[in-house]
Amino acid sequence: MTETVETQVLDRIITAHGQKPSAVIAILQDIQEHYRYLPAGVFPYLAKALKISQSGIYSVATFYENFSLLPKGKYVFKICDGTACHVRKSIPILERLRAELDLSEEKPTTDDLTFTVETVSCLGACGLAPVLTVNDKVYPAMTPDKASELLNSLKEELKNA
Amino acid sequence: MLKTREDLKAFRALCQKAVKAEPRKILVCAGTGCIAGGSLDVYAKLKEVMAAKGLNCSVQMEVEAGIPDVALKKSGCQGFCDMGTLLRIEPQGWIYTKVKPADCEEIIEKTILKGEHIGRLAYHHEGRACKCAAEIPFYAKQTRVTMARCGEIDANYIEEYIAAGGYEALEKALFEMDSDRIIREITESNLRGRGGGGFQTGKKWSQVARQKETVRYVVCNGDEGDPGAFMDCGVMEGIPHQMLEGMIIAGYATGASEGYIYVRAEYPRAVERLRGAIAQAEAKGLLGDNILGSGFSFRLRINRGAGAFVCGEGSALTASIEGKRGMPRVKPPRTVEQGLFGKPTVLNNVETFAAVPLIIEKGAQWYRSIGTETSPGTKAFSLTGNIRNTGMIEVPMGTPLKEVIFGVGGGMREGATFKAVQIGGPSGACLTNDHMDLPLDFDSLKKVGAMIGSGGLVVLDENTCMVEVARFFMNFTQKESCGKCAPCREGTRRMLEILERIVAGEGRDGDLEMLEELADTITATALCGLGKTAASPVISTIRSFRSEYEAHIYEKRCPAGSCQKLKRITIDPELCKGCSKCAKVCPVGAISGKVKEPFVIDGNTCIKCGACLTTCPFQAIKEA
Numbered sequence: 001m002t003e004t005v006e007t008q009v010l011d012r013i014i015t016a017h018g019q020k021p022s023a024v025i026a027i028l029q030d031i032q033e034h035y036r037y038l039p040a041g042v043f044p045y046l047a048k049a050l051k052i053s054q055s056g057i058y059s060v061a062t063f064y065e066n067f068s069l070l071p072k073g074k075y076v077f078k079i080c081d082g083t084a085c086h087v088r089k090s091i092p093i094l095e096r097l098r099a100e101l102d103l104s105e106e107k108p109t110t111d112d113l114t115f116t117v118e119t120v121s122c123l124g125a126c127g128l129a130p131v132l133t134v135n136d137k138v139y140p141a142m143t144p145d146k147a148s149e150l151l152n153s154l155k156e157e158l159k160n161a
Numbered sequence: 162m163l164k165t166r167e168d169l170k171a172f173r174a175l176c177q178k179a180v181k182a183e184p185r186k187i188l189v190c191a192g193t194g195c196i197a198g199g200s201l202d203v204y205a206k207l208k209e210v211m212a213a214k215g216l217n218c219s220v221q222m223e224v225e226a227g228i229p230d231v232a233l234k235k236s237g238c239q240g241f242c243d244m245g246t247l248l249r250i251e252p253q254g255w256i257y258t259k260v261k262p263a264d265c266e267e268i269i270e271k272t273i274l275k276g277e278h279i280g281r282l283a284y285h286h287e288g289r290a291c292k293c294a295a296e297i298p299f300y301a302k303q304t305r306v307t308m309a310r311c312g313e314i315d316a317n318y319i320e321e322y323i324a325a326g327g328y329e330a331l332e333k334a335l336f337e338m339d340s341d342r343i344i345r346e347i348t349e350s351n352l353r354g355r356g357g358g359g360f361q362t363g364k365k366w367s368q369v370a371r372q373k374e375t376v377r378y379v380v381c382n383g384d385e386g387d388p389g390a391f392m393d394c395g396v397m398e399g400i401p402h403q404m405l406e407g408m409i410i411a412g413y414a415t416g417a418s419e420g421y422i423y424v425r426a427e428y429p430r431a432v433e434r435l436r437g438a439i440a441q442a443e444a445k446g447l448l449g450d451n452i453l454g455s456g457f458s459f460r461l462r463i464n465r466g467a468g469a470f471v472c473g474e475g476s477a478l479t480a481s482i483e484g485k486r487g488m489p490r491v492k493p494p495r496t497v498e499q500g501l502f503g504k505p506t507v508l509n510n511v512e513t514f515a516a517v518p519l520i521i522e523k524g525a526q527w528y529r530s531i532g533t534e535t536s537p538g539t540k541a542f543s544l545t546g547n548i549r550n551t552g553m554i555e556v557p558m559g560t561p562l563k564e565v566i567f568g569v570g571g572g573m574r575e576g577a578t579f580k581a582v583q584i585g586g587p588s589g590a591c592l593t594n595d596h597m598d599l600p601l602d603f604d605s606l607k608k609v610g611a612m613i614g615s616g617g618l619v620v621l622d623e624n625t626c627m628v629e630v631a632r633f634f635m636n637f638t639q640k641e642s643c644g645k646c647a648p649c650r651e652g653t654r655r656m657l658e659i660l661e662r663i664v665a666g667e668g669r670d671g672d673l674e675m676l677e678e679l680a681d682t683i684t685a686t687a688l689c690g691l692g693k694t695a696a697s698p699v700i701s702t703i704r705s706f707r708s709e710y711e712a713h714i715y716e717k718r719c720p721a722g723s724c725q726k727l728k729r730i731t732i733d734p735e736l737c738k739g740c741s742k743c744a745k746v747c748p749v750g751a752i753s754g755k756v757k758e759p760f761v762i763d764g765n766t767c768i769k770c771g772a773c774l775t776t777c778p779f780q781a782i783k784e785a
Contacts, residue, residue: 022484022502025467029426063486063643065468066426082388083583083619084545086633121470121637123427124391126545126617127194127242127552136429138197 005041009034014049021052024060028067037068073109073116075154079132082122090130094119096144100151114158115151162446165454166332169323172445175224176324183222183232185273186251190312192238192398193391193430194552195245199261203246206262207233210269222320231273234321237399239312241299242552244284249312254293257282299550302568306531306539307516308555311399316434319441322402328447330518334410335455338521340370343414347517349525351537356382356473356510357585357614358690359536359603362517365507368497369415372505379412379420380501380508382478386425386470387586388637390617392541393511395553397424397431400515401438405461407514409448410521412459415507420459423478425466435463470587470641473615474689475500475508477643488643489689510615512541532558536602540613544570546620547577559605563597566620577622581705585614587634587641588694590701591627610701612694626723627706628713632660634698642692649692652683656699665726668714673703722785728769729785734759736781743773743782 013030017023027046032038038061047054061067079085079094097103097117101110109116125131128140132147139150163169189195189204211218211231219229239247244258250272257268260282271277283290284297294300305311314321322328334343348363369377381404385393396404408420424432439461442448450458464482471477472487479501481487500506516538520528529537536558542565545551549571556565566572566582573579581591584601590611592599599605606613621630639653656679659672680696687693703710712718719727732743732752737759744752744760751767754760762773762782774782 020484022482024484025481026464029465029467060484060486063469063488064466067467083586083617083633084389084551086388087546087619087621087625087630120427121386121468121641122388122390123193124385124394125194125197125242126389126391126543126619128197128245129545129551131197138193140194140197 005035005039005045007045010042010045010049014046019049021050024050024052024057025064028057028061032067035071037071040069070109071113073114074158075114075134076116076118077132077134077151078118078120078123080121080123080125080130081119082126082129084126085122085130088129090132090142092144093130093132093142093147097147097151100148115154162444163453164446166336169328169332169447169453172224173323173329176222176320179222179224179226180321180324182228183219184228184230184252186232186234186249187268187273188234188236188239188249188251188313188315190237190239190245190247190249191235191316192242192312192553193394193428194238194242195247196430198245200246202262203248203260203265204233204235206265207269210265211273214269214274216269216273222315222318222324224320234315235317236314237311237316238395238553240303240308240395240553241284241297241550243550248282253278256284256292256294256297258284298571299552299554299569302556302564303554304531304539304557305555306519307403307512308395308400308541308553310403311395314400316399316401317437319402319438319445319447322400326522327402327518328406330521331406331409331447332453334413334521335453335457340414340416343410343521344370346525347414347520350520350528351525351535352513352516352520352528353536353603354510355512355516355540355616357588357612357616359613362509362513365497365509366411366415369417369505369507372498374505375416376504377415377417378501378504378506379408379415379417380479380482380506381408381420381422381514382473382475382508382510383422383424383428383431384466384473384478385428385511385615386473386641387588387615387617389543389545389583389586389619390615391543392553392616394428394431395541395543396511396515397428398434401431401434402442403518404511404515405435405438405442405448407517408461409452409459410517411507411509411514413457415505417507418458418460420461421464421482421501422461423464423466423472423482425472426468432463432465439463469643470637471643471689471691474691477689478508479506486643488645489691491688512616533600533602535604540601540616542601542616542618544618544620546582546618547574547622547625548572548620549574556601558602559600561597562592562599562601565601565618566597570620573620573622577624579620580623580625581621581627583619583621583630583698584617585612585697586617587638588612588691588697589614589617590697591621591630591705593705595705610697610704612697624721624723626664626719626721627702627709628660628719629664629721629723631699631702632657632664635660635695638691638695642695646686646688646692648683648686649688649695652679652687653692653695655679656683656696660699663710663713664719664724666713666717666724668710670714672714673707673710676703725769729764730762730767730769730771730774731783731785732760732762733781733783736779738779738781740778742776742778746772746776748772
């Protein structure tokens with residue numbers, strides 16, 4: 001299956017980084033920022049533009065944790081599971097959010113593409129552990145209850161939007 | 162654009178004059194920690210309050226501008242993350258802690274307009290308000306050398322760094338020293354790689370300078386992936402120019418004209434500050450062609466990581482910059498011979514580059530006067546976990562562990578007892594009470610089977626299960642294993658499976674021996690440094706806490722009371738009133754009994770979810 005991609009968007013990104021194989025990671029990062037994931041249609045287009053094989057690009061995209069081949073939700077929760085957050089009990093927060101949204105490690109995104117829940121390794125805000133981020137905004141010193149509250153406020157926000 | 166050394170000197174004089182002219186300053190900590198705690202809201206509120214009071218407040222130092230009433234600045238990490246949002250008031254040098262937007266009105270009214278100290282916002286030690294850093298044990302017990310400017314200047318403007326003596330070392334290097342002199346100075350300083358390896362920086366540089374190939378690269382490893390370490394983040398965000406200066410000097414000394422900074426994806430603010438810093442340095446002519454008319458040209462690029470821990474390893478990092486999968490390769494050839502794009506490459510860590518300008522400016526002799534004989538200088542650590550003072554610290558190499566934990570760190574959090582400190586992340590080890598006098602330096606740590614790693618110190622209390630800690634790190638390493646070599650790919654998986662069984666109460670006789678054997682094999686045969694050290698957390702916890710492992714395996718008991726599956730939940734028949742609430746909430750029907758008589762939990766059916774614990778109105782249900 002090949003989803004349609006906007007070639008102008010891809011061309012703009014490719015030009016910004018230079019049409020060379022070494023730029024592939026930076027290009028994929030910008031594409032992911034635009035679509036919130038890497039649509040399958042990206043691979044044949046990039047392969048031609050950068051003169052590397054589709055499998056080569058695919059191997060890079062699947063190697064790095066940050067790339068996602070599946071669409072993510074509008075709000076992405078990332079629960080820090082670095083050492084400091086882990087010893088200050090980050091897992092119960094993760095479990096609470098997953099339970100409330102009926103998600104799991106295998107199914108990180110809700111069907112309506114509203115919420116994604118995943119873990120992230122150390123965000124460097126260890127002094128305020130445990131932390132989580134929602135679309136890169138950091139929330140310090142979290143508890144399962146505070147996470148539920150946050151989730152509810154986001155749901156409210158959606159309803160009112 | 163500064164075209165000559167004299168131009169830079171003249172510009173520095175202007176910057177210093179402008180800094181001196183600022184009568185009052187508020188430095189709001191804008192490190193990752195404080196921003197997460199809302200420091201930007203405090204910044205905005207301060208600005209708003211000052212505008213409302215008609216104060217002329219400058220947010221960017223400009224050399225030609227008039228004198229403001231107050232200069233409001235965003236500093237890099239001030240270190241004491243636990244006390245955020247931190248404010249530094251100059252010229253008094255007062256430090257305000259836990260500042261909220263609601264405090265801003267009072268700060269402007271009393272401190273800025275009347276010069277009065279607000280005791281309520283000060284840090285309190287033993288009931289006494291500490292006004293300045295020198296009175297706060299957390300700061301007073303540190304030796305800030307590399308990080309001295311971090312938190313004291315606005316991190317966003319090159320003028321501030323130049324005013325604080327920045328780029329003086331570059332001047333000296335370009336106009337008073339040649340490549341040999343610089344490399345000799347760095348070699349004599351015995352600066353060792355702060356990324357964990359501890360390799361001599363001077364040796365690395367001289368090996369690159371000696372290569373026949375003339376295209377060479379300088380690469381900065383900002384892929385600080387160890388969970389629990391954030392000092393490099395602090396440097397990149399707080400003193401980006403100091404690191405750039407170190408890289409330019411490295412380029413000049415080794416004959417490279419291009420450099421790359423590899424920053425991990427989880428540090429968006431570091432990327433933003435570095436981008437800003439590079440653009441400013443280019444605009445001022447401190448990066449680019451013919452720097453200050455010296456004939457030396459140097460350019461810098463930033464590469465963002467994409468979430469692979471293994472990219473902190475040198476050859477994986479260079480592969481990632483080349484746009485490939487970040488997998489280590491067999492060495493030799495070493496990075497100094499064939500690194501990035503197959504060319505000779507100087508690859509150093511963030512903190513190492515940040516130390517270079519200081520050594521060039523003040524000399525190798527001075528640097529060696531700090532720290533120990535074989536590990537000179539200072540080391541930054543991030544202090545986290547169940548300790549009172551969490552934050553980013555810097556101490557001389559060789560500082561005893563207890564000085565760090567109980568001096569700088571202020572000891573354990575309320576009610577907690579020290580159990581161990583995990584140093585060096587997934588490649589590191591646990592130090593215990595027996596190691597309190599151990600000097601923290603490269604060689605002493607190596608002797609006890611630990612390593613400085615990148616400098617993360619995670620303090621654990623008696624409620625932390627050491628088997629679970631070992632499982633946590635093995636889970637991390639296993640997930641991050643790149644899969645290239647079998648010992649790491651397969652071995653870590655097998656070790657993880659065993660550890661998972663043990664914490665689930667399914668440990669077997671022989672498990673410990675198997676873990677030790679696997680650890681030996683992985684350590685001896687894995688391809689890269691990450692694989693070779695992957696078993697360290699397990700080995701060190703078995704060594705220091707063997708009885709804890711044995712309790713899990715043979716008694717099916719977790720001494721720390723932390724492993725969920727080994728918990729026993731019981732109902733106290735004396736306290737139970739037989740209300741049946743627990744039985745209704747139990748998701749697996751493990752609780753039974755007659756109403757108004759004590760209920761019981763069937764231990765075999767119970768999944769230890771704890772739902773009954775919070776439901777019981779009589780606190781009759783206990784966990785052990």
